Amino acid sequence: MGKIVIDPVTRIEGHLKVEATVENGVVKDARTTGNLFRGFEIILRGRDPRDAQIITQRICGVCPQSHGIAATLNLDSAFGISTPGLYAT
Amino acid sequence: MVKELPVVYLQTAGCSGCAVSLLNSASPTIKNMLIDQIAPGIHINLRFHPVVMAAAGELAVQAMEDTAREKKGEYVLVVDGAVPTATDAVYGAVGERNGQPVTMQQRVTELAQDALAIIALGTCASFGGIPAAEPNPTSARPVKQVLDDNGIQKPLVNIPGCPPHPDWFVGTVAGIILSGLPTVDDLDDLLRPKAFYGKLIHENCPRRAYFDEGKFAKKFGDEGCLYELGCKGPITYADCPLRRWNSGTNWVIGAGAPCNGCTQPEFPDQTAPFYEKLIDVEIPTIGACWTGKEEK
Numbered sequence: 001m002g003k004i005v006i007d008p009v010t011r012i013e014g015h016l017k018v019e020a021t022v023e024n025g026v027v028k029d030a031r032t033t034g035n036l037f038r039g040f041e042i043i044l045r046g047r048d049p050r051d052a053q054i055i056t057q058r059i060c061g062v063c064p065q066s067h068g069i070a071a072t073l074n075l076d077s078a079f080g081i082s083t084p085g086l087y088a089t
Numbered sequence: 090m091v092k093e094l095p096v097v098y099l100q101t102a103g104c105s106g107c108a109v110s111l112l113n114s115a116s117p118t119i120k121n122m123l124i125d126q127i128a129p130g131i132h133i134n135l136r137f138h139p140v141v142m143a144a145a146g147e148l149a150v151q152a153m154e155d156t157a158r159e160k161k162g163e164y165v166l167v168v169d170g171a172v173p174t175a176t177d178a179v180y181g182a183v184g185e186r187n188g189q190p191v192t193m194q195q196r197v198t199e200l201a202q203d204a205l206a207i208i209a210l211g212t213c214a215s216f217g218g219i220p221a222a223e224p225n226p227t228s229a230r231p232v233k234q235v236l237d238d239n240g241i242q243k244p245l246v247n248i249p250g251c252p253p254h255p256d257w258f259v260g261t262v263a264g265i266i267l268s269g270l271p272t273v274d275d276l277d278d279l280l281r282p283k284a285f286y287g288k289l290i291h292e293n294c295p296r297r298a299y300f301d302e303g304k305f306a307k308k309f310g311d312e313g314c315l316y317e318l319g320c321k322g323p324i325t326y327a328d329c330p331l332r333r334w335n336s337g338t339n340w341v342i343g344a345g346a347p348c349n350g351c352t353q354p355e356f357p358d359q360t361a362p363f364y365e366k367l368i369d370v371e372i373p374t375i376g377a378c379w380t381g382k383e384e385k
Contacts, residue, residue, distance in 0.1 A: 006146035007185050010139045013105040015183060017190075035190065037173075037180045038102055039226030043219070048362035054349060055357065058219040061106020061252060 013062040049075055091132050095156050095164035097200055098138040101193040102181050102220040102229050103170025106252040107211035108140040114255035115336035128266045150184035157203050166204040171213040171220045172197050172235045175228035197232065198239045206244040206270055207232065210258055215247035216354035223358050244270045247280040251351035254332060257285045279354060290322035290348050293330040309345060319364040321350030
C-alpha cells in the first residue's frame with residue numbers, strides 16, 4: 001500500500017493538494033485539500049450588494065465570468081428583477 | 090552565449106487572474122517571451138509557475154527550491170497575490186517539506202532573501218487588494234510589508250492592477266533586461282513604474298471633455314462622464330485609456346463602465362461602493378477645474 005501526495009497540483013487556478021492511497025494499482029482512498037483561504041463570504045458582508053459582482057470575480061481569475069454572472073443573477077433575484085430568456089425563474 | 094535570466098513565479102493569496110492576464114500578452118506573445126531570446130543574447134528561464142508548468146507536486150517544488158539554491162542572487166522573484174499572515178500564516182501554503190505544508194509567508198521570505206529583485210504583480214501583491222479588504226480575515230499583507238517585517242532589503246517593483254495589463258509587466262521586465270533595475274526616478278512613491286502609472290486615468294480619458302463641461306451620465310448607456318455613476322478615474326493612476334486592453338481592443342470606460350480604481354492602494358475598500366460617486370473632494374492634478382454646476 002502506498003501513499004501519493006501531489007502538492008501543489010499545477011495548471012489549475014488556486015492552491016490544491018491531492019493525497020491518494022494506492023493498493024495493488026488501485027486508488028483506495030483519496031482526499032483533496034484547498035491550500036488557500038481568503039474569506040470572500042466574510043469580506044462581502046456589509047457591502048453595497050452591487051459590488052458583489054465585481055468582488056466575486058476575484059474568486060478565480062481563470063473563470064471570473066461565472067462568479068460575476070452568478071452574483072448578478074442573485075442580485076436580480078434579490079431585487080425581484082426578471083430577465084426573460086436568460087434563465088428560468 | 091545566451092544568458093539565462095531565471096524567474097520564479099510564486100502564487101500566494103490571489104486568483105491567478107494576473108497570470109491569465111499575462112498569458113494574454115500580445116506583443117511579444119507569451120510563447121515568444123518564454124521560448125525566444127527576449128533581448129539579443131538573453132533568455133527568460135521561467136523555472137516555476139504553477140499555472141503553466143508541466144511538473145506538479147514534489148517535482149515542481151524542487152524546481153523552485155533548486156533555483157533559489159543554485160541561482161542565488163541571480164533570479165527574479167515574481168509574487169502574484171497577497172501574503173496571509175494571521176494565525177501563524179496557516180491560511181495559505183505552497184508545497185510541502187518533510188511532510189509539512191510550507192506557508193506562503195515562509196516561501197516569500199525564503200525566496201525573497203536570495204533573489205536579485207522582486208516584482209509584486211497585481212494589486213494583492215502590491216497593496217493587499219481583495220484578500221486584504223475589510224475585515225481582512227486572514228491578515229493578508231502586501232509583499233513590501235512582509236519584506237519590511239522580516240528585514241529583507243531587495244529591489245522591489247510594484248505592478249498593481251486587478252489584473253495588471255500584460256504590457257505593464259512585460260515592459261517592466263524588458264526595462265530590467267535592457268537597462269538594469271529601475272532607479273528611484275523610474276518609480277513613483279508607491280514603487281510603480283512611472284512609464285505605466287505616471288498619469289491619472291482622468292487625464293487621458295476620452296470622456297474628459299464631458300467632465301469639464303459638467304455633462305454627466307445619469308444611467309448606464311447615457312452620453313457623458315461616468316463620474317456620478319461611480320468612476321474612480323480621477324484618483325486612479327494607469328495608462329488604460331491610451332494602452333487599452335485585449336491587444337488594444339477596448340477598455341472599461343470605452344465599454345461604458347466606470348473605472349473601479351484597481352491600480353490604487355485604496356482598492357477595494359476606499360474605491361467602493363463601485364457604483365457610487367466619489368466623495369466630493371478637491372482632486373489634485375486633474376488640470377482643468379470643474380465648477381460644480383449640475384444639470385438635472
